[in-house]
Amino acid sequence: MKKSLLFLCLFSALCLCAQENINNNPFRQLNTDLPSPNSYRTASGAPGHEYWQQKADYKISVVLKDAERQLHGDETITYTNNSPDPLRYLWLQLDQNMRAKDSDTHKIRASSLGGRASGRQLQSLQPAFDGGFKIEHVKDADGKDLPHVINKTMMRVDPPQTLQPGQSFTFSIKWWYNINNTREIGGRSGYENFQPDDNNVYVIAQWFPRMCVYSDNEGWQNKQFLGRGEFALVFGDYEVDITVPSDHLVASTGLLQNPDNVLNKTQRNRLKEAAKEHIQPVTIATYDEAEARMEDRAEDTKTWTFHAKNVRDFAFASSRRFIWDAMGVPMANGETVMAQSMWVKEGDCLWKKYSTKAVAHTVKWYSHYTIDYPYPVAWSIDGSMGMEYPMICFNYGRCQEDSTYSERTKYGHIGVIIHEVGHNWFPMIINSDERQWTWMDEGLNTFVQYLTEQHWEHNYPSRRGPADKITSYMGGDKDRISPIMTNSESIHQFGPNAYAKPATALNILRETVMGRELFDMAFKEYSERWAFKHPTPADLFRTLEDASGVDLDWFWRGWFYTNDHVDLAMGEVQNLKLSTGNPDVEKDLMRRNQEDGPQDIGSIRNKNIETLADADPSILDFYSKHDPLTADAIDRQDYQNYMNSLSDKEKALLEDDNNYYQISFENRGGLVMPIVLEFEYTDGTKEVERIPAEIWRLHPDKITKVFVKEKEVKSITLDPFLEIADVDRSNNHYPPKPEVSRFDLFKQNARASENKMQRAKRAKRTGS
Numbered sequence: 202m203k204k205s206l207l208f209l210c211l212f213s214a215l216c217l218c219a220q221e222n223i224n225n226n227p228f229r230q231l232n233t234d235l236p237s238p239n240s241y242r243t244a245s246g247a248p249g250h251e252y253w254q255q256k257a258d259y260k261i262s263v264v265l266k267d268a269e270r271q272l273h274g275d276e277t278i279t280y281t282n283n284s285p286d287p288l289r290y291l292w293l294q295l296d297q298n299m300r301a302k303d304s305d306t307h308k309i310r311a312s313s314l315g316g317r318a319s320g321r322q323l324q325s326l327q328p329a330f331d332g333g334f335k336i337e338h339v340k341d342a343d344g345k346d347l348p349h350v351i352n353k354t355m356m357r358v359d360p361p362q363t364l365q366p367g368q369s370f371t372f373s374i375k376w377w378y379n380i381n382n383t384r385e386i387g388g389r390s391g392y393e394n395f396q397p398d399d400n401n402v403y404v405i406a407q408w409f410p411r412m413c414v415y416s417d418n419e420g421w422q423n424k425q426f427l428g429r430g431e432f433a434l435v436f437g438d439y440e441v442d443i444t445v446p447s448d449h450l451v452a453s454t455g456l457l458q459n460p461d462n463v464l465n466k467t468q469r470n471r472l473k474e475a476a477k478e479h480i481q482p483v484t485i486a487t488y489d490e491a492e493a494r495m496e497d498r499a500e501d502t503k504t505w506t507f508h509a510k511n512v513r514d515f516a517f518a519s520s521r522r523f524i525w526d527a528m529g530v531p532m533a534n535g536e537t538v539m540a541q542s543m544w545v546k547e548g549d550c551l552w553k554k555y556s557t558k559a560v561a562h563t564v565k566w567y568s569h570y571t572i573d574y575p576y577p578v579a580w581s582i583d584g585s586m587g588m589e590y591p592m593i594c595f596n597y598g599r600c601q602e603d604s605t606y607s608e609r610t611k612y613g614h615i616g617v618i619i620h621e622v623g624h625n626w627f628p629m630i631i632n633s634d635e636r637q638w639t640w641m642d643e644g645l646n647t648f649v650q651y652l653t654e655q656h657w658e659h660n661y662p663s664r665r666g667p668a669d670k671i672t673s674y675m676g677g678d679k680d681r682i683s684p685i686m687t688n689s690e691s692i693h694q695f696g697p698n699a700y701a702k703p704a705t706a707l708n709i710l711r712e713t714v715m716g717r718e719l720f721d722m723a724f725k726e727y728s729e730r731w732a733f734k735h736p737t738p739a740d741l742f743r744t745l746e747d748a749s750g751v752d753l754d755w756f757w758r759g760w761f762y763t764n765d766h767v768d769l770a771m772g773e774v775q776n777l778k779l780s781t782g783n784p785d786v787e788k789d790l791m792r793r794n795q796e797d798g799p800q801d802i803g804s805i806r807n808k809n810i811e812t813l814a815d816a817d818p819s820i821l822d823f824y825s826k827h828d829p830l831t832a833d834a835i836d837r838q839d840y841q842n843y844m845n846s847l848s849d850k851e852k853a854l855l856e857d858d859n860n861y862y863q864i865s866f867e868n869r870g871g872l873v874m875p876i877v878l879e880f881e882y883t884d885g886t887k888e889v890e891r892i893p894a895e896i897w898r899l900h901p902d903k904i905t906k907v908f909v910k911e912k913e914v915k916s917i918t919l920d921p922f923l924e925i926a927d928v929d930r931s932n933n934h935y936p937p938k939p940e941v942s943r944f945d946l947f948k949q950n951a952r953a954s955e956n957k958m959q960r961a962k963r964a965k966r967t968g969s
């Protein structure tokens with residue numbers, strides 16, 4: 202009994218093991234791991250026939266108190282329940298509470314002290330800034346207090362009656378908070394103080410209690426704001442009154458409703474001119490005008506009114522230090538989008554040259570690759586950071602004191618503007634849940650950013666997108682690499698994981714796996730299907746396959762669900778020729794091979810020694826003189842009989858002079874990828890062969906394939922165009938290629954702080 206039980210166990214363990222291997226096949230169906238399709242989200246990746254989403258409309262009036270650095274607001278929210286579910290309670294996000302002294306953001310920050318600590322590090326151990334919303338009241342439409350519970354960065358509001366499907370509920374909230382200094386304690390919004398004039402630039406976001414998303418796939422969003430995973434927000438219409446010092450200029454989500462009250466006549470006229478300009482921006486408020494405002498410092502206030510339709514959020518910027526320019530971008534539908542920038546004099550050398558042009562360029566190319574920009578304005582604001590909101594974003598780029606800038610600052614400035622304006626599409630319009638999946642907005646956006654950068658100038662130095670730029674990350678320590686499908690808060694190496702890798706993956710799909718035509722159509726289809734809706738990862742995976750007719754289950758699985766890397770290696774290359782069967786040809790070939798081949802050292806050195814046969818030739822006989830490599834009459838007769846037995850087709854095959862190259866390939870990194878090979882022939886010509894990834898479907902680790910070539914091959918390169926992110930290219934050449942690089946004896950004595958513009962000036966002085 203015992204024995205047979207043991208046998209059974211062993212047997213079933215073996216079976217499980219074999220089962221597991223088969224289940225680990227990289228080509229197994231992905232649908233078993235994705236959520237089941239339903240009437241809200243279809244198996245094709247499109248919104249279903251019963252798709253629904255909630256709506257939240259806001260009327261807000263807000264006062265920016267410059268002296269106190271406080272924001273005081275009063276909002277009325279109308280929340281419409283378009284779901285089929287009755288809602289007993291509503292959840293709001295209080296994202297400012299992440300800055301409260303007792304917030305979990307501080308508590309969950311692991312810390313340790315080494316030999317020394319920076320001031321900022323010490324401050325973060327004992328947060329002193331009194332941030333967070335101070336909620337003054339929550340009332341219903343009749344002014345009666347509403348029951349509400351604050352749970353850290355969220356607030357539950359309980360309407361008096363259950364909110365039935367199709368019903369709306371209107372309520373109001375009054376609050377205020379202390380605005381954070383972004384230079385001292387960081388943040389996606391806040392103020393920056395400038396000395397010696399002691400004026401501030403305010404970039405204001407996450408500034409009002411906002412409705413959480415309630416959706417078919419998540420219910421109420423219930424992940425607290427810890428600081429990294431960004432936002433999940435509901436679409437709606439906004440009417441916002443912003444009261445600021447009267448000499449401030451305000452840029453905002455939405456369209457300005459009262460220009461006559463807040464802009465002077467010159468500014469209004471310049472704006473009209475700017476709408477007609479499509480190449481060079483027009484200055485709306487000049488450098489000198491900003492300097493004058495900085496000196497005068499108004500005491501009274503003005504109220505700017507903005508309306509925005511169908512946006513998921515609302516942000517604004519305000520300062521008396523702003524310089525402002527604008528330019529019209531003509532759209533396919535005949536509308537003009539106003540591309541605009543506001544910046545401070547410290548960034549003037551860069552901003553006046555690039556910002557608004559970069560905004561216009563982004564509006565044009567993102568519209569090309571996704572959907573047309575649907576809003577009337579697109580702002581880029583000098584906020585000394587990179588952060589995005591509908592129609593407005595905060596960017597960086599400052600000049601050095603001599604008004605030069607480094608190459609890195611220049612491309613960082615242009616790149617961040619393209620990126621942050623690009624966020625209008627991902628996630629502001631194609632509205633994924635950032636709190637869950639950073640890659641769905643950052644990765645997709647970084648991909649279109651790369652395409653857009655490449656339309657800016659030839660050889661634009663894009664940091665992320667090209668396959669060979671991801672290899673050092675993907676080939677690194679696996680303990681520090683999360684799969685892309687990881688929640689925003691738990692990701693190791695945030696930038697490479699959520700920005701660069703998904704952007705690279707999409708680029709590889711476009712260039713190598715699907716081709717540009719199929720990819721571009723499918724990516725546009727995804728953008729159109731999910732514009733102004735809430736897509737999930739499965740909706741993207743399914744749509745790209747559905748619209749292109751390409752099975753990408755293996756690709757999503759490998760690139761998005763594992764931390765494997767790509768390392769394809771070319772093993773043995775055998776050059777084979779079909780035997781003619783003709784004894785005269787084949788025996789002669791064998792003789793030449795023997796003669797050309799290497800010889801045993803003993804035979805070489807013994808060539809001239811005296812042997813017995815030299816002294817006594819009588820020991821030689823038939824075998825001593827027989828030459829097996831000379832064809833005789835019988836060989837020829839056999840060959841003739843063989844030829845007579847062949848059909849004409851078979852004879853033709855024998856007569857070709859093709860080269861058969863049998864190549865073995867190994868997948869050492871785990872990620873299966875297409876095999877791209879470049880053959881260089883002895884006559885100097887080249888040919889590229891592309892083998893789809895499915896060649897690995899039965900044997901994901903090792904395969905061999907025979908290539909038939911008329912010409913003789915001189916060399917073969919695997920991945921000749923750096924397109925599959927192969928981390929080890931030393932095994933990609935036949936014959937193997939030694940990699941030569943140089944090393945320096947001494948470190949060059951570069952002037953570390955000097956940028957190239959300054960060096961050019963110095964070189965000019967040196968030369969003269």
Ligand SMILES: [Zn+2]
Pocket residue numbers: 620624643646
């Ligand atoms: Zn981003």
